[in-house]
């Protein structure tokens with residue numbers, strides 16, 4: 001009971017802020033400074049979202065987009081984490097792959113889109129490729145850092161207990177680096193999300209994800225659709241962070257004794 | 262206290278039998294470190310030390326005199342430049358379960374719970390199965406008084422409890438020699454006092470050879486059969502003192518203060534002679 005109240009009181013400010021935002025928006029629309037084509041009213045956006053739930057357009061697009069995201073992200077994890085471990089282990093890898101990763105990580109992932117389209121054409125592969133490029137480098141780097149910065153005392157303690165080689169890697173180094181790897185996964189997810197949106201907006205194909213809906217919303221000058229889909233994108237990003245990563249990361253940092261307070 | 266944990270299997274009972282304490286010989290060991298700008302720094306200079314079977318020896322000395330370096334060499338975590346270290350007549354070349362080390366920071370693994378930590382070293386013993394390992398771990402957690410915390414997470418424990426887990430973890434592989442590097446340095450006085458009592462009890466019960474490093478001379482006198490005095494630049498053994506007070510000793514015993522003031526005076530004298538003041 002008490003917890004419910006606490007939860008509710010925690011939601012008061014976000015809800016209040018959101019209401020104010022909508023009120024301001026509505027006032028701006030009523031003031032008719034811009035035409036309704038440029039600035040849709042909150043109600044028309046809500047109506048768009050509602051109608052296209054009924055005909056299944058945006059829920060289907062969410063599904064399509066998430067499918068692409070999860071697939072690209074999963075490949076990113078499978079490539080990025082092992083490469084990060086490899087770079088942590090070997091100086092040669094660090095000086096080659098690691099340096100490359102550092103450089104490519106600084107490249108905004110939308111920059112991969114032209115190349116992807118030329119290599120793969122306007123199709124799913126191009127989008128996957130962009131998502132992969134968006135995630136893999138930051139994952140690689142945070143895995144490498146995580147592994148290299150684990151407290152050396154863990155390894156020494158393990159060695160006195162007879163652990164060495166692969167056993168130390170599996171049972172000590174990887175678990176010790178886990179919080180930073182999860183931190184990298186969180187960042188990688190955010191990058192994947194951004195790059196997929198960029199890719200979908202540019203790669204216009206028939207199987208529509210959220211990015212394509214944005215694109216066609218613009219083509220049809222349907223601002224209600226554009227703003228509505230943007231809202232959906234924001235909410236998904238927020239949910240992923242608040243539900244998927246942040247609590248998990250916080251728990252790990254606390255347990256591993258890494259939290260600041 | 263013993264007897265409260267019931268041991269069912271014969272294999273576990275065998276595993277829990279006291280390992281024979283081992284003799285430790287440090288013969289003319291020197292160790293240099295590469296300091297910055299390629300300078301050599303002599304951390305240990307021709308150090309020799311004999312520790313008898315089942316003896317409790319305390320190493321004291323100011324910071325930087327090579328106490329931890331010596332423990333690392335004995336543990337096999339590091340290699341000496343010259344000289345050799347023998348346990349039961351056999352030279353030390355790498356870490357081994359006959360010598361377990363306890364560090365100032367607890368060095369427990371936060372991804373494992375209490376019993377998982379204690380079982381870590383046992384996992385590498387192929388002759389035991391998992392339930393036998395659990396039994397062994399439980400025995401040692403009982404020994405350090407943590408029966409009620411088997412499945413607690415490490416971050417939920419107080420500093421003193423963490424060091425108890427660390428002690429149980431280093432006892433679990435049944436080593437002959439226990440190396441302790443300022444294990445109680447970060448704890449408050451009251452917690453430490455309890456641990457002094459428990460450590461003496463466990464030492465007598467489990468018959469270990471112990472090399473214990475500390476800054477605290479009273480602590481050394483309270484625990485050790487012998488107190489070895491180190492001085493820095495280069496790290497050398499200066500003097501040693503036999504402590505012949507009856508056990509179990511209490512840190513508040515006035516007789517103990519007398520002995521420790523003698524040792525403190527000796528330490529000051531050595532430092533003054535070298536012109537080093539703390």
Ligand SMILES: Nc1ncnc2c1ncn2[C@@H]1O[C@H](COP(=O)(O)OP(=O)(O)OP(=O)(O)O)[C@@H](O)[C@H]1O
Nearest residue numbers: 294295296302304323324325326327328329330331
């Ligand atoms: N890995 C290393 N590289 C370079 N110098 C080192 C290294 N380890 C120790 N030293 C140096 O060797 C000297 C002895 O260090 P050691 O840690 O053994 O001292 P200590 O007696 O344990 O001191 P304290 O009481 O502060 O723990 C110190 O001056 C230290 O700077």
Ligand SMILES: [Mg+2]
Nearest residue numbers: 328329330442
């Ligand atoms: Mg030290």
